[in-house]
Amino acid sequence: MxxxxxxxxxxxxxxxxxxxxxxxxxxxxxxxxxxxxxxxxxxxxxxxxxxxxxxxxxxxxxxxxxxxxxxxxxxxxxxxxxxxxxxxxxxxxxxxxxxxxxxxxxxxxxxxxxxxxxxxxxxxxxxxxxxxxxxxxxxxxxxxxxxxxxxxxxxxxxxxxxxGPVPAPEVARAWRLLDGTGGAVGVARLAEEVGWSRRHLTQRFTEQAGLPPKVMGRVLRFRRAIGLLSNGGLGPAEAAAACGYYDQAHLNREFRALAGCTPSQLLGGMLEEQRTTTAAEPA
CATH class of the missing domain: 2.60.120.10 (Jelly Rolls)
Structure with a gap:
C-alpha cells in the first residue's frame, strides 16, 4: 500500500x-x-x-x-x-x-x-x-x-x-532522444547514436515502440506544436519555426493530416472545453 x-x-x-x-x-x-x-x-x-x-x-x-x-x-x-x-x-x-x-x-x-x-x-x-x-x-x-x-x-x-519484456537499450536510448527533443532528431542521427543501421533501428523501434522512429518524431513535433500554440503563447508561424516545420503552411498540412482539422479549429475546441471546466470548478 x-x-x-x-x-x-x-x-x-x-x-x-x-x-x-x-x-x-x-x-x-x-x-x-x-x-x-x-x-x-x-x-x-x-x-x-x-x-x-x-x-x-x-x-x-x-x-x-x-x-x-x-x-x-x-x-x-x-x-x-x-x-x-x-x-x-x-x-x-x-x-x-x-x-x-x-x-x-x-x-x-x-x-x-x-x-x-x-x-x-x-x-x-x-x-x-x-x-x-x-x-x-x-x-x-x-x-x-x-x-x-x-x-x-x-x-x-x-x-x-x-x-514483462525489457526494451532493447538501443531502442530505449532512441526513444529518450526523440522524446527529449520533441521529435527533432532524424533517423540517421538516431541510428548513429545507438550504433545500429537505420533499417535495423526502424525495425526494432517499430516493434517495441509501436511507430517507426520517423513517424514517432512527426507525432512528437505535432504534440509540441499543440503545446506551444495553446500554452506557450506562440502564433502559428512562430510555432512552425520552433517545431522544425518548413513554414506555417507545412504546420497547417500536418494538423489536417494528424488531427483532421486546422490548428485554429483544434485550439478553438480545446479552449471551449477549458472554459466549461473552469466555470464548473468550485472556488
Missing amino acids: VDRPVVIRDRGGWLEASGPPHRALRPLLRAYQGYFEPVAVPARMRTLPTRGAVVIVNLGPPMRLATPSDAATEYGSFVAGLHDGHGEYTTPGGQHGIQLDVTPLGAYTLLGVPMARITNAAAELPDVLGAGAAELVERLAETPSWAARFDLMDAFLLRRLEI
Whole structure:
C-alpha cells in the first residue's frame, strides 16, 4: 500500500480523481486518472495522436472508439496503441473508470506484447492481458475508494513489470532522444547514436515502440506544436519555426493530416472545453 495523495476535482459534469502510481511505475506512467460522471450525458470527442498508449479500465457502460485503421467498435476495458492519425470516441454518458497514459516502452513491458500489434488500433484489455484483466476490473468495481483502487492498480502493474519484456537499450536510448527533443532528431542521427543501421533501428523501434522512429518524431513535433500554440503563447508561424516545420503552411498540412482539422479549429475546441471546466470548478 502506497501513502499517496488523491486529488479530486470537479471538471464540470464529471469528477476526476488523480494520484501517483508506485515509485517503480512512475517512469512508465505519470498518474492514475480516475473519472466518474454522475449524470449520463452522451458525448463525442476527437482523438489525436499522442506520445504513448492509453489504457482504459472501464467501470461504466461501454464506449465506441474509431481508430485510424478501424471503424467504430464498442469496447469495455481496452488499450489503444500509438496512432499517427485522428479518430473519435462516443459514449452514452455515465462513464466511470481509470485511465492510464503509458509511455510506448512502458506499454511494451506492462502489456507484454509487441506494440506494433496495436498501432493505429485498439484491443479489449483481456485479449491482451488475459483473464487477470477481467478479474482486476471486477475487483476495482467492488472497491469503494479511489486510494484503494489505485493500490489494486499498483499491485497488478508491479507484477506485470516483473515479468514483462525489457526494451532493447538501443531502442530505449532512441526513444529518450526523440522524446527529449520533441521529435527533432532524424533517423540517421538516431541510428548513429545507438550504433545500429537505420533499417535495423526502424525495425526494432517499430516493434517495441509501436511507430517507426520517423513517424514517432512527426507525432512528437505535432504534440509540441499543440503545446506551444495553446500554452506557450506562440502564433502559428512562430510555432512552425520552433517545431522544425518548413513554414506555417507545412504546420497547417500536418494538423489536417494528424488531427483532421486546422490548428485554429483544434485550439478553438480545446479552449471551449477549458472554459466549461473552469466555470464548473468550485472556488
